[in-house]
Amino acid sequence: MKRIELTDIKKAYGETVVIPKMSFSIADGERLVLLGPSGCGKSTLLRMIAGLENIQEGVLKISGEDVSNVAPGQRNIAMVFQNYALYPHMTVEDNITYGLRQNKVPKEEVEKRLDMVLDMLDLRVYRKRKPKELSGGQRQRVSLARATVKNSEVFLLDEPLSNLDAQLRVSARQSLLDIHEKFKQTIVYVTHDQIEAMTFATKVILLNKGEIQMYDEPYNVYHHPSNVFTAKFIGSPSMNIMEHVHIISNFIRIGKQRMVLDREWRGYLEENTNYFCGIRPENLRITKKKSEQEYSQIEATVQYIENLGANFAVYLQVEGSQLVAVIKEPDFDVNEKVYIEFLQDHLHFFDGTTEKNLGRPASLHSQRQ
Amino acid sequence: MELNQREKIKSILFLSPAIICFVVFLLIPMLYTVYLSFFDWNMIRPEMDFVGLDNYIKIFTDETTYKVLRNTFSYIGIILITNFCIPFVFAFVCKFVLHKFANFYKTTMFMPGFISLIVGSVIFTWILNPIVGPVALFLKEFGVKMPVWSTTEGLVIVVISLITSWKSFGYNFIMLYSAVSGVSGEVIEAAQLDNIPLRKIFLQIVAPMTGFTSFYMFVMTIIQGLTYVISPIDVLTKGGPNYGSSNIVYAAYFKAFYMFDTGGAAAMAVITLVIFGFGLFLLNEVVGKLVYYEN
Numbered sequence: 137m138k139r140i141e142l143t144d145i146k147k148a149y150g151e152t153v154v155i156p157k158m159s160f161s162i163a164d165g166e167r168l169v170l171l172g173p174s175g176c177g178k179s180t181l182l183r184m185i186a187g188l189e190n191i192q193e194g195v196l197k198i199s200g201e202d203v204s205n206v207a208p209g210q211r212n213i214a215m216v217f218q219n220y221a222l223y224p225h226m227t228v229e230d231n232i233t234y235g236l237r238q239n240k241v242p243k244e245e246v247e248k249r250l251d252m253v254l255d256m257l258d259l260r261v262y263r264k265r266k267p268k269e270l271s272g273g274q275r276q277r278v279s280l281a282r283a284t285v286k287n288s289e290v291f292l293l294d295e296p297l298s299n300l301d302a303q304l305r306v307s308a309r310q311s312l313l314d315i316h317e318k319f320k321q322t323i324v325y326v327t328h329d330q331i332e333a334m335t336f337a338t339k340v341i342l343l344n345k346g347e348i349q350m351y352d353e354p355y356n357v358y359h360h361p362s363n364v365f366t367a368k369f370i371g372s373p374s375m376n377i378m379e380h381v382h383i384i385s386n387f388i389r390i391g392k393q394r395m396v397l398d399r400e401w402r403g404y405l406e407e408n409t410n411y412f413c414g415i416r417p418e419n420l421r422i423t424k425k426k427s428e429q430e431y432s433q434i435e436a437t438v439q440y441i442e443n444l445g446a447n448f449a450v451y452l453q454v455e456g457s458q459l460v461a462v463i464k465e466p467d468f469d470v471n472e473k474v475y476i477e478f479l480q481d482h483l484h485f486f487d488g489t490t491e492k493n494l495g496r497p498a499s500l501h502s503q504r505q
Numbered sequence: 506m507e508l509n510q511r512e513k514i515k516s517i518l519f520l521s522p523a524i525i526c527f528v529v530f531l532l533i534p535m536l537y538t539v540y541l542s543f544f545d546w547n548m549i550r551p552e553m554d555f556v557g558l559d560n561y562i563k564i565f566t567d568e569t570t571y572k573v574l575r576n577t578f579s580y581i582g583i584i585l586i587t588n589f590c591i592p593f594v595f596a597f598v599c600k601f602v603l604h605k606f607a608n609f610y611k612t613t614m615f616m617p618g619f620i621s622l623i624v625g626s627v628i629f630t631w632i633l634n635p636i637v638g639p640v641a642l643f644l645k646e647f648g649v650k651m652p653v654w655s656t657t658e659g660l661v662i663v664v665i666s667l668i669t670s671w672k673s674f675g676y677n678f679i680m681l682y683s684a685v686s687g688v689s690g691e692v693i694e695a696a697q698l699d700n701i702p703l704r705k706i707f708l709q710i711v712a713p714m715t716g717f718t719s720f721y722m723f724v725m726t727i728i729q730g731l732t733y734v735i736s737p738i739d740v741l742t743k744g745g746p747n748y749g750s751s752n753i754v755y756a757a758y759f760k761a762f763y764m765f766d767t768g769g770a771a772a773m774a775v776i777t778l779v780i781f782g783f784g785l786f787l788l789n790e791v792v793g794k795l796v797y798y799e800n
Binding site for chain 1: 689691692694695696697698699700701705710713714716
């Protein structure tokens with residue numbers, strides 16, 4: 137019912153094309169995160185859904201109705217802005233209820249909704265204060281409250297947590313999830329922060345240069361990235377991508393070194409083809425001593441070691457390119473020669489030209505549906 | 506103690522240029538005006554006759570004083586509309602409603618500010634000349650006879666107000682535009698999403714949020730309406746017809762420099778000072794308290 141559908145949407149500012157042509161739809165009650173680096177068009181997309189940017193070409197439907205040319209105020213959309221956009225001369229209470237009062241919602245109803253949201257977001261004690269007397273986190277909650285009282289079926293958020301510190305983000309995220317749990321709105325959430333995307337989304341759209349790179353559940357975006365861009369963008373430290381990897385009989389050849397390919401992968405890939413080979417830092421194993429088993433490892437030099445707190449990130453030099461491994465505790469030093477092994481279940485092969493993920497053999501665990 | 510003394514001298518030294526200017530050019534002339542208002546003098550005669558409150562009594566019993574005072578408020582009223590309300594709305598429209606040509610409008614509206622008001626008045630005497638001026642010729646094409654505005658009571662005030670606002674409109678517009686630009690675009694968008702009509706966005710969000718500057722501009726416009734009009738009055742009508750276009754400041758000027766009634770002029774200046782000093786004090790007390798200050 138509260139489905140959002142975009143068909144052949146296009147947006148350009150003069151000569152600069154922001155979104156060449158895009159179509160997708162968002163299911164009822166979904167928590168969709170639009171994720172991407174800055175300038176990828178995610179905010180533009182959100183603002184087009186809100187009606188704050190006009191849609192040059194294509195059709196936008198909300199709940200089955202074409203709203204491409206409907207004024208923002210008529211779309212019944214609630215939105216939370218990056219800088220909260222509170223009315224600085226109004227109290228918290230007035231900020232929350234201003235829109236309702238102006239739209240002639242009956243007084244008792246306004247009071248009821250205000251009461252509910254004040255309790256829900258823990259704002260009751262601040263109701264008579266002005267925004268400047270509140271902290272960042274409190275302002276954020278006020279802007280959430282203001283959006284919530286509208287009872288809109290579509291809830292848009294433009295980097296709502298980017299001005300908060302790490303701890304406040306966690307609690308604000310929780311408030312958001314509570315709101316969604318209660319009202320089941322269709323949420324579109326824009327962020328460049330992958331942690332927010334992973335923790336909050338039921339679906340993620342990863343954008344780059346105005347094009348959808350992947351549209352899937354967060355789990356699949358992480359574990360089964362559709363292409364090299366997705367693989368590199370999601371995860372920190374990001375996935376190791378080795379270029380010019382070849383398969384020769386039962387070996388993977390990386391530069392001058394080679395490694396035996398697991399049985400599952402054999403026959404899945406073509407020989408003498410140029411691949412990108414990806415593996416996440418946590419799927420590398422490092423040993424100081426060379427394994428007895430021949431060709432199970434490749435040689436590397438430790439460049440430097442970063443302390444991440446719970447883990448260590450080890451930067452390795454392999455055949456002129458850099459690989460990162462995340463391990464519990466290093467038992468080696470910088471500049472030492474070590475041996476690395478890949479957990480081949482977690483290997484990804486991408487086409488050497490299109491950079492698309494070539495998938496994996498059926499015998500290995502596949503995508504979650 | 507000694508250090509304190511030195512600090513004191515230092516601070517007096519630093520303040521002295523400003524204090525000297527203030528005293529020599531503002532305070533002494535002001536007090537001297539008050540002093541002059543009790544005398545009958547024509548600026549040339551060596552002796553000044555003390556007449557007590559006679560000058561004030563003469564002014565308050567003179568019918569024209571009330572006429573001139575009414576004119577004064579008419580000027581202020583018109584100029585508040587043309588030079589405060591309209592540029593305020595224009596600023597809002599240029600910033601948040603128009604998406605094209607906003608820069609063109611901004612530049613165009615500021616341009617008359619570069620031209621002296623005296624020159625502007627001379628240009629307008631030609632443009633608005635009721636017989637040979639382009640406006641009159643244009644109206645004639647449609648069979649409309651242009652009234653001789655400079656001798657028509659009421660109309661003359663409107664025309665002079667418009668000429669005055671033509672000059673200072675741009676400055677007021679730019680000031681208000683910069684205030685309006687201080688309102689975050691997100692706030693306006695939030696209001697748009699809440700289905701608030703533009704009229705209310707302006708009155709209930711932009712106006713209070715820019716209260717600090719707009720209140721200042723409101724007061725400045727009153728002062729413009731009081732004082733700026735005297736140049737066009739002097740060039741165009743000399744206060745005529747029958748004081749129909751004179752305002753209180755021009756009336757004082759006229760008394761002093763055309764009638765050489767220095768005492769009367771001084772008394773009128775003192776009355777102006779009292780009325781507007783008190784008015785602005787009241788305004789600040791009442792409206793100033795409502796103004797929203799960002800910090």
